[in-house]
Amino acid sequence: MGGVSTVERVPKQDRSRATRQRLLEAAVACLAEHGWAGSTVSVVAERAGVSRGAAQHHFPTREDLFTAAVEYVAEERSTAIRALFPRGAADRRAVVAALVDLYTGPLFRAALHLWVAASNEDQLRPRVTELEARVGRETHRIAVDLLGADESRPGVRETVQGLLDMARGLGLANLLTDDAGRRQPVVAQWAALLEQTLD
Template sequence: MTQTTARVPQEERSRAMRARLLEACVELLVERGFAGTTTTLVSERAGVSRGAQLHHFPSKNDLVFAAVEHVTNVRGDELAAAASRLPGGTRRTRAVLEMLADHFTSPVFTAALELWVAARTDADLLAEVAPLEQRVGRDTHRLTVELLGADESLPGVRELVQATLDLVRGLGLASTITDDTRRRMRILDRWAEILEEQLA
C-alpha cells in the first residue's frame, strides 16, 4: 500500500511566504524604524531566501507599500474585534476610550507611525500611505460615532468625536517615548465624563 504525502499547493505556499514577509517587515518597523528596516533583515526574520523575497517584493518600497496595506487591514481587524467585546451600560464611554487608546498604543500603530514619518519626505511612499490613512481615519471615525451613540446631526458633535480621536492618537504618540499609562488613564477618565455630559 502506497502512502501519499499531502502537498501544499504552490499558491498557498506563496501566500504564506508573503504573509511571513509582511509580518517580519512590520516587526522590524516597530523595532528598528523605517531607516533600519532592510529587505535583507526582513527575509532573514521571515525565514525566506533572498531570492524568494525579491520574487515577491523586488525593492524595499514594494515591500513597504505592501506592509502599509497589511498594517491598515490589521488595524481595522483589531479595532473591530475590540469593539465587539465592549460592555454596555454606564462604563461604556470609558471602555470605548480605553479601546481606542489601546489601539493607538499598539505595535501596529507604532509601525504605521514609522511609515507616516518616512512618507513625509518620500513622495512615492506618501502616495501609498496617504489614501490608506484617510480610509483608516474615516473608518475609525465612523466606528467611534457608532460606539458612542453620537448624533452628528447635532451642532458640535462631529467635532467632539474628532477631538476624541485626536486626543487618543496624541496619547498614543506620547507613549512611544515614555510609559505614561497612569497619566493616560486619568485623562481618559476625565474625557469620558466630558463626553457623557456633552453627548447626553
Template structure:
C-alpha cells in the same frame, strides 16, 4: 440445403459480427466514459495541486507583512530593508520581492494589513461591550487610544517620518493614512452608536482620535500609564456628555 462449409462460414460470420459489435460497443463506450471521467477530474486535480501552493504563498505573504511591521517598529525606516524583513520572516529575498517588488510596496502593505486586523478586533469588541452608558463609552475610548500605543502606531510613525523626505513614498503614505483615518473614525462612530450629524459629535470623536495620537507620541519616550488613564477617563466623560442627549 446448406452445406457444412456454408454453415461453418455463416457461424463464423455471425460470431464475428457479434464479437465486433460487442467489441465496438463495449470498447468505445468504456473508452469514451473513461476519457470523459478523466477530463472531468482534471480541473479538480488541478485545483488540488494549486491549493497547497496558494496556501504557502498566502502564508509567506503574511509572514512578510508581520515581519515588516515589527522591523519598522523596532529598527525604523533606515534599518528596515527588504533583506532584514526577509530574514526575520524566514524567507529568501527573492521570495519577498516576488510578493512585493519594491520596498515601498512591502511597508505600505504591511501597515495597511495591521490596520485592517485592528479594525477587525474593534468590530469583535462589540460583542463584549457593556450596555449604552458611561462604562461602555469608557471601554471604547480605551480601545481607541490603544490604537496609538502599540506596534502599529510605531510602524506607521516611521513610515510618516520617511515619507516626509521621500516624495514617492509620501504620496502612498498620504493615501494610506487617509484610508486608515476614515476607517478608524467610522469604526469609532459604529462602536459608540453615534450619529455624527448630532451637535458636536463629529468634532468630539475626531478630537478623541487626535488626542489618542498625541498620547501615542508621548508614549514613545515614556510609558506614563497613570497619566494616560486619567486623560482617557476624562475624555470618556466629555464624550458621554455629548452622546447622552442623542441616545
C-alpha cells in the same frame, strides 16, 4: 486542467498567502523596532524566514512592502476591535480605552516611522498620505459605530474626531517612555466629556 492540479493549486495558494502574511507581520515589527532607515526588504525577508527572491515576488519595492504591511496590520486591528464589541455602544468608556490602545502599540510605532519618513521622501509621501487617509476614515467609522455616535447632531462628528486626535497624541507621548500612568486619568476625563456630548 483537471481535478488533480486544482487540488494541488489550493495548498500552493495557501502557502503563498502564509508567506505574504509572515512578511507583512515581520515588516511592521521591523519598522517599529528599527525605524525606516533600518527597514529593508532583505532585513524583513530574513526575519520572516523567506528568501529575498520570494519577498520581492510578493513586494517588488521597499515602499510596496511597508505600506502594505501597515495597511494589513491596521485592518487586523480594526477587525479585532470590532470583535471586542459585537453589540456596539455597550460601555463607551471601554470603547474609548480600546480606541486609545490602537495608538499605543507596535502598529502605531511602525506607522509613525513610516509617516515621518514619508515627510522627507518624495517616493513614499503620496502612498503614505493615501494610506493614512484610508486608515483614518476606517478608524473614524469604527469609533462612530462602537460609540453609537449620531453624527447628524451638531458637534458630535468633531468630538469623535478630537478623541482620535487625542489618542494619536497620547500614542506619541508613549513613544519614548511608558506613559500609561499619566494617560489613564486623561482618557477617563475626556471619555466623560465625550459621553456628555453624545447623550
